[in-house]
Amino acid sequence: MGKITTIQQYYCDDDDIYRLLADTFAPGTYKVANLNDGGRRIEAPRRLTEVRSIFHPTVTWTPPSPQLLLSFDHLAVVNVVQQELRWLRSQKDAREEQRRQQELQNYEDAYGPKNLHSLTERYDMYGLGSLDRGCARMQIGAFLVSRAIGRELYQKSNLQRDSIAMDEKTPNTGNVAWWPKKRMEKRLFLDDVCGVREGFEMNSSRMFGDSEEICIESHLIDSSRYERNIIKNIEGLEDCLFDAGQLDEKLSTIHPRASLLKLRQSGSRSHFSFSSKAGKLILSRLSVTPQFNNILTCFGYEDGPGTNGRSGYCEETKGKKAGHLTFETGYILKHVESKPGSEIPFSIRQMGVYQKFTVSTQKSSSLLIQPSLKVEKRIIELAKDRDIGKICAHWKNLHEIHLGTVSSNWTEYIRLIDAKVCEVEGAVRYAHPNDNSPDRVTFTTLQNLNKYNDILIRITSALELNIFVLSKLNTTAIKRQSLDKPEASEQYEEFREAIQMCITEHDFLKHHVSLIQECSRELASLVQNTITLMDSDVMLTLTKKTIQEAQSMRTITFVAMIYLPASFTATFLSMGFLHVESLNGIMKLHATADMCPPTPPTSQLKLCKKK
Template sequence: MVASFPASSHIDNPYRLNSGEYDSRFSSHAARLFSKTNAVRVRHCDKGYSETLTSELKIQEYLTKFPTFTGTRIILIVQGYSWGKLQITEDGCRTLLSGLGVFSEFMDLLQAFGTKTSSVDETFASRPIFQGEASGSFRLCYLSKHVELNDSEHTKQAVDIYSVRQMGVYHGYDAPNHGHTFVLVNASLTFQQHWLQAYESTPVGMRWMDLHVAVTYAMTYRWREYVNHLEAKFETTQSKSLSVPSHHFAQLSNHTPRTLTGLREAGMRGSDIALTSLSKDPGAEEPDEHVSFADIQGLQVLKDTVLLLDHVLRLNVGVFGGLRDRLPGLAVPGPSLTACSADPKAALADYFVRFLGETAVQAQRVEHLLRRIEGVSTLFRTILDFRALESARYDSQIMLELSQKAHQDGGALKTITLLTLVYLPATFVATLLSMGYIRLTKSKNGYLVPELDEEMWIFTFLTVILLVVTLSYRKFWERRQTQKFEEEKRNGYNA
């Protein structure tokens, strides 16, 4: 058997599709899509046949054993983990899908799986892709988005306990043999549990339309829980804005030291007092938490998550709408829904109305939550801006008091300097005369005449020497400080 998917298919119109482009895309994404082992599970719903195809040879043997098929069968292609590789090889996938007659456009769906190496394109198979034939046979594929609860081991490393995952569905109907073949890629746990319950409770298990109902049910399951979880996270963050009553801002002046003495007694800076006052309610216990910049970051992360959910829910609404319009119109003989005594098409329409209504309700909740997040983000920014202004106001007040005190100290120093200038000359003259080097004697004419002592030169010499030493040391010290400053500046630039 030639592994030709997706390059050739007898049901593809070569003028509508470029099969070469699909084959090139398949090869280019094979490294991130497929693993090196096969673990494909096969189950025939109405005959009890089940098998796990663990090699390409077993895939070929299965296709040879069932060249045609009557009834309903499910083929599961498992994904190792979220954003992991599919548990099938490239050649095994080509062989399997070619043997089942899968159309080339199924590649659009496959491309949405595999290892995540770049931003995810959420437009792959965003609407059901349908292809019908004159014989009554048809091919249908679509991508469903659902919510899963992360397992305990994964939750320890995950940011959230829930995650949005995807499931690929292919349905091929062979009208001449009345055979329905479903290929499910990364089937959700909800769907698998539903499938096993139905298989055990009814002799024939799920019928072909039951499978679509089960898939769409899994698309709506746990969305309510996830939105409730996100709203609880939002309420926890929002409650921080209520820990600081707005009237308390007007009472800051009554609870904050406004002088330097008060600050020293409190042992705080002005900004610390402003922030403490804003997060403390008089007469009540100090709250454990208050608004911080990290809360704004958390709200932004939450907003990004909610925006993604809004987008995913819109995609699911599109899938629901496409299936609602397409499935009831399919002319397939035989029973299609289990335990349905009324018109199966009307019952199917009722199911989709219910699923669409539930999805629309969750989409409205997500949209409302998004608006609330934007409002609280604005409130948090306002609170932080107000705190910054209060901190700046108190810092400015402290600086004003410091400058006023410095001005007072400058006035006192000016007075001391003036007094020094008055008394310094008299002090110098008195000191010089008291040393005995200069004596005042009366001349014969009665005038006072100064007489210098013979040792006066020693005083003059020592004075000059000490003056030179003092000035030299001062010059040396200034040069050394300048060099040290330049060296520190260069080290700072290099760091």
């Protein structure tokens, strides 16, 4: 392990410094502490050269104090980086072989002769592009220069190893990416990073699959090229994210560039087609804002009546001066997709959007979660027409693609439900309680009406959520217009008009749905009354039959009351046990011996008397 060096720098962008440290050193081998003057102090197990100022060669700038100004040509930069790579290779023996080789390959690909770029672009790699802020706010980061060039600075600086209480530490997670990594300075007390991590871990089993195989579609776009690839493993994803998250920053100085990652689920309510490890890698490498977790957790496996009842919106604006702005935008939009073969061939789906756009470099990194078929077709059309490169010109262009397709199929879906309700209305309006035809009103009719009403409730909820998200996007556009360049005002006005048009369309659709809902509720009430009348008619018929049966029983009872006594007497006399004789006008009744009890013998009577 090399000598431990302490570096003090007066300003650094957190995104740049932490990403650089995480990519350069093993987790837990460096310390970062905040200083009283607002700077940072870094303790790392290697020789880092303290660079107080690095400036653009073409910018005229007078430093406030004598400093060493570094200047070298393109080839020198390549040699510098190659020397640093060779030195870095000897310091990474503790890491896994596969990971080490991958990191080295990424660096060699980034700084090889085939990817040679200007010194300014090399600075942009480490967040050094915004040089007109002045020395006090220079994005120095931890720019690596060769030991040969920096030896004089290193010897003069007389840096010593200090014992520093670590103020912030990157979690030791091995080779697994960790997200979110930190809190933003301006949201120090608001962002619950630990809570976001816990929520992410709790929902991982629901959102991500268990297989290491992944299926992610990547799109790399610039003004002259459009490249589409399918990523099928973690290694390919790391290559793509290295290119999208780091090389874009140095390429974008000359060529504005956009990278899109399409994240899909295997079904509308199932897991993502990649693992939790891949998800963390994506979010970590792109430095996605922690607020995006609320949007991400709306996806994944869910089964319940309120599946599509959630939505989300987040935005971050970094920087206060025109030309040095980074915009982060994330939201969910509800849309309608066709569902062939079903009784109702439409269903409500949701798509998530995340974009990180740097105004000064026109570089953007975006995530499209479960994009709609219309959005994908629109991207293909733009690529065929060679207009897809214009998506890099402004942050609003990606969102306009979604604005232009979000209203599709809503009208057809609502009209279909309207037609279904009208069919029920025709059967109910002219129904008769005594009608026994197959189309008569039954409990099934009421069930269908309740199903249509439930669909209308879901449509209303989805439209209201879209209106809320679009309103927030409009507010964000107003906010960013005041920060962006004045010449971009016309683009903002057009964007806001497009948002307002979508809101107006959704308002009209919502009004149509409310009308159908009111009719559906009235029909449901009418169906209930009709079913009640039909039940009453059935009960009346049963009552009449009961009365008729009661009358019949009364007649039978009356006849039986008269007939049964005479019948019993006649039957009893006809049995032969009694005989009637008339002697001299006197009637005598004789019973047969069977009717009399047996008489005991005389001997038994005598014995009884003696006793």
